[in-house]
Amino acid sequence: MSPWDLNPIYLDNHATTPVDPRVLEDVLPYLRDRLGNAASISHRFGWDASASVDRARRQCASLINAEPREIVFTSGATESNNLALKGLVEARRGAAAHVVTAATEHPAVLDTLKHLERQGCRVTIVPVEPDGRLDVARLRDAITADTLFVSVMYANNETGVIHPIREIGELCRERSVIFHCDAAQALGKIPIDVAADHVDLLSASAHKLYGPKGVGLLYVRRGASQLLPLAQMDGGGHEGGFRSGTLNVPGIVGLGTACALCAAEMQADSARLSALRDHLLARLRHSIEGLHINGSMEHRLPHNLNVSIPGIDADALLAATPEIAVSTGSACSSGHDSSYVLRAMNTPPELLQCVVRFGLGRFTTADEINMAAERIASVANELRRQSALIR
Numbered sequence: 001m002s003p004w005d006l007n008p009i010y011l012d013n014h015a016t017t018p019v020d021p022r023v024l025e026d027v028l029p030y031l032r033d034r035l036g037n038a039a040s041i042s043h044r045f046g047w048d049a050s051a052s053v054d055r056a057r058r059q060c061a062s063l064i065n066a067e068p069r070e071i072v073f074t075s076g077a078t079e080s081n082n083l084a085l086k087g088l089v090e091a092r093r094g095a096a097a098h099v100v101t102a103a104t105e106h107p108a109v110l111d112t113l114k115h116l117e118r119q120g121c122r123v124t125i126v127p128v129e130p131d132g133r134l135d136v137a138r139l140r141d142a143i144t145a146d147t148l149f150v151s152v153m154y155a156n157n158e159t160g161v162i163h164p165i166r167e168i169g170e171l172c173r174e175r176s177v178i179f180h181c182d183a184a185q186a187l188g189k190i191p192i193d194v195a196a197d198h199v200d201l202l203s204a205s206a207h208k209l210y211g212p213k214g215v216g217l218l219y220v221r222r223g224a225s226q227l228l229p230l231a232q233m234d235g236g237g238h239e240g241g242f243r244s245g246t247l248n249v250p251g252i253v254g255l256g257t258a259c260a261l262c263a264a265e266m267q268a269d270s271a272r273l274s275a276l277r278d279h280l281l282a283r284l285r286h287s288i289e290g291l292h293i294n295g296s297m298e299h300r301l302p303h304n305l306n307v308s309i310p311g312i313d314a315d316a317l318l319a320a321t322p323e324i325a326v327s328t329g330s331a332c333s334s335g336h337d338s339s340y341v342l343r344a345m346n347t348p349p350e351l352l353q354c355v356v357r358f359g360l361g362r363f364t365t366a367d368e369i370n371m372a373a374e375r376i377a378s379v380a381n382e383l384r385r386q387s388a389l390i391r
């Protein structure tokens with residue numbers, strides 16, 4: 001049975017996005033007869049695959065204002081983060097490194113840094129402000145003479161809050177510190193320019209921008225003085241030696257098309273989605289008393305809304321609305337498993353109990369938003385009535 005049989009409204013586009021039909025169209029031939037290995041240099045199948053990968057590399061580079069040779073294809077943002085961070089520390093050849101990150105990073109960064117800490121790195125985790133943003137002055141204070149890199153995400157996967165990336169990039173450049181940025185949520189949704197932002201390494205994942213799962217990229221700035229990450233996957237020397245393994249040609253072609261579509265449609269998509277998102281917020285606010293928004297509205301991805309509904313158990317709310325695919329901060333009532341991202345923002349405990357994250361997407365319609373707002377509000381109010389009766 002397909003999950004679509006339940007007639008759901010998919011509003012969990014921060015977890016993953018559907019593959020755009022135009023991406024699928026471009027990928028299918030590579031799963032059928034365009035079967036070449038991009039490293040086969042002796043026949044047409046290999047040349048075809050290699051040319052297709054080259055095209056995808058240009059499409060990806062163009063979306064972030066990079067050179068094609070600066071794009072390393074990986075299996076996704078998790079791998080890109082591991083390659084960038086572990087690879088940089090290894091490239092320093094054992095010299096004890098100090099690294100800096102923010103409290104609200106994705107586990108693919110935080111857990112990688114925990115691993116590096118066990119290997120002798122010093123890790124400084126900078127707290128964020130109550131609106132979810134990193135204060136650049138605090139970051140400046142955390143950088144020391146032996147800081148190797150700073151890793152700060154472009155936009156957060158729970159709150160959609162966008163960090164002051166250009167200021168962070170300028171600071172890192174000024175202090176000669178390498179700047180890695182996890183842009184898995186931001187790429188394709190808001191304009192990214194690695195040159196203007198002074199980003200040295202940037203991670204992204206195809207399935208967050210309407211491409212297939214299991215493919216992503218790491219942008220690696222190629223400058224004369226640049227420290228380059230050491231490969232974490234050794235073998236045939238693919239991807240300029242940064243990442244060995246036969247290239248995932250269908251996936252890479254899909255990522256390329258996904259990037260090209262985002263470049264062409266981002267502006268229109270984000271205008272439409274931010275209007276829909278604001279409409280969703282207005283409707284929820286109107287019908288749910290005490291609705292609280294988590295994180296800055298000003299510095300936020302256009303398709304994100306993250307709210308707390310005081311007095312409601314998120315599990316109960318989501319269980320009663322199976323036709324709406326949204327996600328919550330996580331297991332709510334205990335407070336123990338509540339979102340570390342929201343806790344890092346000093347969110348009051350009563351607001352950690354019922355968090356709903358809405359992630360709109362390219363295929364979200366106004367009808368779906370109206371239905372979702374109506375259902376969530378009526379179920380939330382019904383749950384409040386019931387708990388008032390029990391008390």
Ligand SMILES: *Cc1c(COP(=O)(O)O)cnc(C)c1O
Pocket residue numbers: 014015075076077078079106108153155156157182183184185205206207208214216
């Ligand atoms: C989804 C995500 C990742 C991991 O991407 P994968 O493709 O699952 O490896 C990393 N960082 C952020 C911010 C994400 O949203």
